Amino acid sequence: MLTAAPILIVWLGAWGLNTWLARFDTRLTRLLVALIFGATILILWEMIVRIYDVPSVILPAPSQIGASFVENRAILWTDFVQTILRGALTGWIIGALAAIATAIAIDRSPFLRRGLLPIGNFVAALPIVGIAPILVMWFGFDWQSKAAVVVVMVFFPILVNMVAGLAATDPMQRDLMRTWAAPYWQSLWKLRMPAAMPFLFNGLKITTTLALIGAIVAEFFGSPTKGMGFRISTAVGRLDLPLVWAEILAAAIAGSLFYGLVALIEKKVTFWHPSQRA
Amino acid sequence: MRTALPVLTVLLAIILVWYVAAVAMNATWARDQAARADVTLSNAELVRQTLTQDRPVLPAPHQVALGLWEGLFGQKITSKRSLVWHGGITLSATMAGFAIGTLAGILLAVGIVHSRAMDQSVMPWAVASQSVPILAIAPMVIVVFASAGVTGLLPKAIIAAWLSFFPVLVGMVKGLRTPDQMQLDLMRSWNASAAQVFWRLRLPASLPYLFASLKVAVAAALVGTIVGELPAGATAGLGARLLSGSYYGQTVQIWAALFAAAILAALLVMVIGLIERLVLQRMGLAR
Amino acid sequence: MTVPVIEARNIDLTFQTADGPVHALKGVDLTIDRGDFVSFIGPSGCGKTTFLRTIAALEVPTGGSLTVNGMTADAARRARAYGYVFQAPGLYPWRTISRNISLPLEIMGFSRSDRRDRIDQVLDLVDLAGFGGKYPWQLSGGMQQRASIARALAFDADILLMDEPFGALDEIVRDKLNEALLELWRKTGKTIGFVTHSIPEAVYLSTRIVVMSPRPGRITKIIDSPLPRERPLEIRDTPEFIALAHEVREGLREGHGHD
Amino acid sequence: MTVPVIEARNIDLTFQTADGPVHALKGVDLTIDRGDFVSFIGPSGCGKTTFLRTIAALEVPTGGSLTVNGMTADAARRARAYGYVFQAPGLYPWRTISRNISLPLEIMGFSRSDRRDRIDQVLDLVDLAGFGGKYPWQLSGGMQQRASIARALAFDADILLMDEPFGALDEIVRDKLNEALLELWRKTGKTIGFVTHSIPEAVYLSTRIVVMSPRPGRITKIIDSPLPRERPLEIRDTPEFIALAHEVREGLREGHGHD
């Protein structure tokens, strides 16, 4: 019981500090509050591991993870390039482009839209990771199969969003185009595409994390001797848990950056949307 | 009715493409085998063989349908070869995870809407939490929980919960914040307490958002469970079925398990949609 | 005999925004007596809403003093001294009209039977008897607005604050509701604060018209109406009415710079 | 000499909805001559918008015949015979004011330099010079509405169709825009079809006022205005004006059932 006291004190102290800081609600304090919260979790984690002597093969301390991260940065970089840049990013871009093109194609035909959308919605809810072993069998061991998994995973969510976006212009805006007798491509390019951007980016944002998950999980079904999924499974086998967590950390950072980057581009592209103006 | 015809047409097109792809992808093996046996295949014979292989690269639709039928109805549902039995195991973990995730998501959202400190502390990390490749470390999660004495359905459920709490959190935060300033001001003008504002305004206003995110969350929970079962030495469930199919090169089994999972996902989403309709209808929100 | 219900002395209100301070109200002085029908009129952004909200203790003035029923505005809010009607009906879509009206009563702890009585009564008052079981979206805009007025009336506060309640309605429906509101005010003797953009509406309804001007929001003119309390719609074609409207328009024009 | 620009003969329009057919227009007969300023007034749902949209070929009548500039409405639309202004500004938020005005010009294939000239010109016309680089949401409602009028004017069609363009604005801003619109109409000699809810607005602006009534939507009265083309704002206090307004109100009241 007594051992829990310092843990409790740190928690309450940090929480009190945050409650106080949150009242100011400026850009700086918002950042501070988030950072303090993150730091508190790390400190508590470290304390718990030390006070209760948690074996490092179960849960290494943040300090060990940090050390491993620094020590293995070359490996982490190789894995990052293999999994994130080659697997996830390539797949995501191909999947997004394909989804956008498909959305535009089926948008012209209400028949296709009615036929494809329910199926698209259905497929978007599927446990697509299940096809990872199949795609590894089809596309080989290297990043191509990971990219293929990612393509399939991100395609439908983006498609569904993009189709909704293309249909999202308000009737008045469409009528305006008609009063000007605008041809199809003009109204697509000048009205529907810009209006679809908030929806598209919604889809793009959701799928960033999906892309990472897909690329990493697919490596469990076969990979060359690099990649985050590969490293995690081998390192678990070697009981090198700090390396495992360093990979997790790298993945989380990469995922957050990826998401942040897309959100940033979204801000630039859809600067006009009320949600971005606030 | 208006959608039935287009959907059927698209489905038909998909099946057609699938058959063509099956022939194309399985042809290599058929030719290789013929070459090893020193015979030459006629085109018709080649097509026949590609659609009837035991370990096809891509099984033909009818093979998958047969495998699915066998798995679902071909045996007692208590049999370990029954997809119903495995589906049931996956379903129970999914539901447990979904329940935990939904509860956690709602509680966090309530906290976030009511406490600015919590909003600023938790929200950024909730986003980051979703880029943790939980699926990749699923086996480890299961081992770690096992070391804490938690075994069986719960570790899988926790992975499912991790994936499903996020959509609920996001949807609920949005939903609890939908009441506009005017509606909040009305409450204030009546001198309503915080609890009254929550139960009579925020909560009912958030329900449409909640249901929309529940549909996403339940699908996510299913993915989480299946992946939890996949490489983590789970012995039963659709994920284990997928794995063992893959392990023994039983492509038909993989596809059948995949479709069973798909059907399960569709059913779950449909059930939530049904509950949504009922609840919103009772609330007068469905027109 | 006049009893002051709302007394504002030299009210200032400045919003701190990212683009610097916005002076929404500056030195606003006003007394509203029991039974008055006071309209606030002025160009967009002149602080009409802000002033009404200040009376309702939904905003806190940065200077000056304000009493409602002899207490601070916030004490009056807690004492449920007023009903507030917003521009949009703001009905809860998941509650029927009756249950929408019931909501403030539930919050204020009225008993079930008392609630039922009051709901019937106010539904009658706004001519919505028989529509209690409908959902808001099953009603026209005018009916919704009447329901929201009924909701503000249900707990029978002495003060009624209305912020452009008829702004979104068409002229004919508006005429009808104006008539009904006057009727209600005469019957109940409530004190009413009413924000509007429409000169005829202000002239038709009020015993006093407060003309405001922006940057910073202040009162430029207070016009007491010579019209009788009993006002058929045709009063709007009388010379007194037209003269009064003209006076209000001039008052507005003076305070109005560039839009 | 009067040249008919729009000729509607016995127009019917029925919407097929889930709850059965809605007769939005029934036997509507109307001729609008070159240079006319015709206002449509009537209670909500009487088919004003529907009729204007039919002229613009945004709806297809289910009966009767309609010609615009001597051709079918759709041919006229393709020939870009009219500019249309909706109730809300409907500006594209991702384009600046200038680029919003430029949009129809781009679509119609005007050259870059021509576009620039026209944009400057119409911005001047609606008193928005200097605001071309702003985004719509950075402008007040009145300014947005002026921008949307500028957009409809930019390609200089002979016909201008406006559906409650000033409905959302406050009275004073509205007065100004009314004056400006009259001025523009006099200078350019355009033919204008104008929907409104406001009796004074209709009377102030029009050469003819078309009163409509609902269920099914039809024309109940067409009133020719005796007012001169030159109309200072003060004209609204003249007996002729008041009499005309009274006539319109009576016309409305006749056609108006229960709300």
Added chain:
Amino acid sequence: EGELTLQLKWVTQAQFAGYYVALDKGFYEEEGLDVTILPGGPDIAPTQVLAGGGADVIVEWMPAALAAREKGLPLVNIAQPFKRSGMMLTCLKESGITDPKTDFAGKTLGVWFSGNEYPFLSWMNHLGLSTEGGAEGVTVLKQGFNVDPLLQKQAACISTMTYNEYGQVLDAGLTPEDLVTFKYEDQGVATLEDGLYVLESTLEDPAMVDSLVQFVRASMKGWDYAAQNPEEAAEIVLDNDETGAQTMDHQLRMVQEIAKLTEGSTGALDEADYQRTVDTLLSGGSDPVISAAPEGAFSHVVTERAVE
């Protein structure tokens, strides 16, 4: 009375027939033991489960166990039912490989990871081949769950066990004539496979040692029974397979192949075999699996009492 949890290295299959037979035939019960068998999977590290307290005994390969020991997890081998190694590399004849010493360079080889890679890495070290790819080294694939890479010709050779994957390759339609195999035993790089390991601390508890003795005794009885009654053993394994994916044919063949590996083992670890494994692992050149000969990595306490 005594409760024991056994963590397997892989999914339920005849590779572990002895334990399932002992459980099913009541051999554990006779000893007064309540044994729970946890199946493994591709990404379950039994060593981690043991360290976390999720199991009392694990089935593990010695290279992985010794590597974990060097990482600071004090694993001790208490019994070694598998005398021989079943691991081999199976290659397509058409890839032109006849001799590992000369023909591997430049080829792609499939290898299992998660702690199963050590024997392979040692072997490549012996051959002086880099595993980083290129013309002079071999390109290594992390092989997944099945033999597809060979069938799809994504690798020239893949890792197989005599008792399992090799059979699957044949089932898929290839014949032994299409294939070339290299057993680790024949290449002189065999390491000990499925042994029983516990934590050092477990051996300090006399009651636990008693239970372990009973466990090993019953387990060896199970292995004997399985070797004598292959059909029944396969049946038992099938009954215990919850995935419902295993087939009788496959499991029967596995029982028979496994019998060749357990043949001659009493359960006691042969120190010569141990030494050979350690030597193989140590002679790793630049990147040996273990860097020093381990001390106390095995104990005969249990088998001495179990075998008598």
